[in-house]
Amino acid sequence: TDTDATAARSHAKSKALAERAEAVFPGGVNSGTRRNGSPYAFADGRGGYLTDLDGNTYLDYHAAFGAMIIGHRAAEVDDAVRRSMSGVDLTGYGVSELEVQLGELVTSVLPSVEQTIIVNSGSEAVAYAIRLARAITGRKYLVKFQGGFHGWSDPVARNVISPKERAYGDDPITAGMLPDSWQSTLIAEFNDLESVRELFRTHPEQIAAVIMEPIPHNVGALVPTQEFVEGIRQLTTEQGALLIFDEVITGFRHAIGGYQEICGVTPDLTTYGKAMGNGYPVAGMGGRRDLMQHFDAAGGDVGLLGTFNGNPTSCAAAIATVSYLRDNPDFYTRTHALGERLRTGLREIMADKGIAAQVVGFGGTFSTYFLDGVVSGYRELLDNNAIASVQFHRRMIERGFLMIPLALKRNHISGSHTEADIDRTLEAMSDVLGDMRS
Numbered sequence: 001t002d003t004d005a006t007a008a009r010s011h012a013k014s015k016a017l018a019e020r021a022e023a024v025f026p027g028g029v030n031s032g033t034r035r036n037g038s039p040y041a042f043a044d045g046r047g048g049y050l051t052d053l054d055g056n057t058y059l060d061y062h063a064a065f066g067a068m069i070i071g072h073r074a075a076e077v078d079d080a081v082r083r084s085m086s087g088v089d090l091t092g093y094g095v096s097e098l099e100v101q102l103g104e105l106v107t108s109v110l111p112s113v114e115q116t117i118i119v120n121s122g123s124e125a126v127a128y129a130i131r132l133a134r135a136i137t138g139r140k141y142l143v144k145f146q147g148g149f150h151g152w153s154d155p156v157a158r159n160v161i162s163p164k165e166r167a168y169g170d171d172p173i174t175a176g177m178l179p180d181s182w183q184s185t186l187i188a189e190f191n192d193l194e195s196v197r198e199l200f201r202t203h204p205e206q207i208a209a210v211i212m213e214p215i216p217h218n219v220g221a222l223v224p225t226q227e228f229v230e231g232i233r234q235l236t237t238e239q240g241a242l243l244i245f246d247e248v249i250t251g252f253r254h255a256i257g258g259y260q261e262i263c264g265v266t267p268d269l270t271t272y273g274k275a276m277g278n279g280y281p282v283a284g285m286g287g288r289r290d291l292m293q294h295f296d297a298a299g300g301d302v303g304l305l306g307t308f309n310g311n312p313t314s315c316a317a318a319i320a321t322v323s324y325l326r327d328n329p330d331f332y333t334r335t336h337a338l339g340e341r342l343r344t345g346l347r348e349i350m351a352d353k354g355i356a357a358q359v360v361g362f363g364g365t366f367s368t369y370f371l372d373g374v375v376s377g378y379r380e381l382l383d384n385n386a387i388a389s390v391q392f393h394r395r396m397i398e399r400g401f402l403m404i405p406l407a408l409k410r411n412h413i414s415g416s417h418t419e420a421d422i423d424r425t426l427e428a429m430s431d432v433l434g435d436m437r438s
């Protein structure tokens with residue numbers, strides 16, 4: 001497969017489909033961040049590769065924003081889904097065997113999760129976590145970190161980095177919300193414990209929860225200091241607020257037990273999703289039994305509803321994916337080593353070419369900040385050259401390497417990527433960055 005081709009690729013067929021889509025979907029897509037230009041549509045995916053409608057191939061680091069963790073058309077997931085089709089379809093009554101198996105599996109691998117609920121998307125998991133935290137504490141405010149993304153629900157739809165990037169005060173991110181719903185969310189700075197302390201001082205006994213991506217991958221990879229995560233844990237406990245780890249990206253990706261396994265800090269509630277289903281819509285939220293008991297329809301005080309929650313197909317996909325990751329711990333050593341190989345190689349290229357950039361990441365993820373100096377929190381990211389970031393990824397896409405064409409966003413190494421893939425990527429990056437300088 002010639003994915004290194006620099007010759008112009010044809011996009012006629014995928015463009016034609018995009019035009020049909022524009023007639024029926026607002027903006028031609030079903031999620032705002034999918035409107036990216038060519039290629040417009042894919043026809044096939046195998047392992048680490050995607051093929052577009054015109055037959056061009058791409059090494060896939062976008063990975064559906066991180067959902068495709070094993071790779072496309074993973075045999076173990078496809079087989080499990082096929083097998084699930086011989087049992088019950090959706091019933092909306094009681095539980096299914098697959099649902100219970102998934103609950104048992106998730107509670108056995110996520111250190112802080114004694115009980116869980118299974119839903120269909122990360123946004124739903126987050127919305128439930130916030131509702132539960134407010135119900136338990138009887139408090140109104142939520143604290144999130146600048147640049148953190150937690151899905152589309154009202155309380156968290158603010159202070160998300162936008163394609164404009166310098167959207168520090170660009171709030172809220174959507175029309176149609178009641179002011180109170182997003183203004184009840186306070187913003188702190190990542191890796192800055194004092195900024196969280198200050199909010200507890202100015203809102204005494206009013207903060208229900210602090211929600212954090214343990215590694216904010218929505219702005220690349222800000223790795224927390226150990227002091228920071230431990231400090232947040234201690235502070236929330238002292239202040240009677242819940243600590244919510246949003247492990248929708250980090251969960252199952254960096255370790256089978258998520259970042260909480262790596263940092264050894266126990267949140268009260270955890271949200272997870274994306275990678276757990278290798279592409280199927282499935283997510284969850286869990287934590288201590290005494291907290292989760294509020295969802296018990298007999299005697300609990302927090303509503304839990306959802307027609308498709310725990311549906312057999314998604315559960316089958318998630319059982320297969322999570323079991324695969326649990327039973328193949330070399331997945332983590334391999335993807336982490338490939339991540340290191342890519343980051344080291346890209347750093348050398350940047351240095352060779354004299355480009356002011358930071359190559360960051362954790363495990364099998366990598367991101368590039370086009371700026372000078374060291375990044376420890378969100379503020380420094382405001383200096384990122386967003387145009388260069390997007391241009392870098394766009395040019396890599398044109399050469400057959402699919403990356404999220406948004407500033408700061410991470411790229412993902414899946415279980416199907418190889419050393420040869422990484423080396424080929426580095427060669428293409430060297431060419432692209434050379435061209436960008438001239």
Ligand code: PLP
Pocket residue numbers: 065120121122123124126149150151152213218246247248249273274283
């Ligand atoms: N939380 C985090 C950390 C995310 O990155 C995302 C999605 O990107 C979500 C929550 C929302 O998940 P979903 O898109 O499945 O609703």
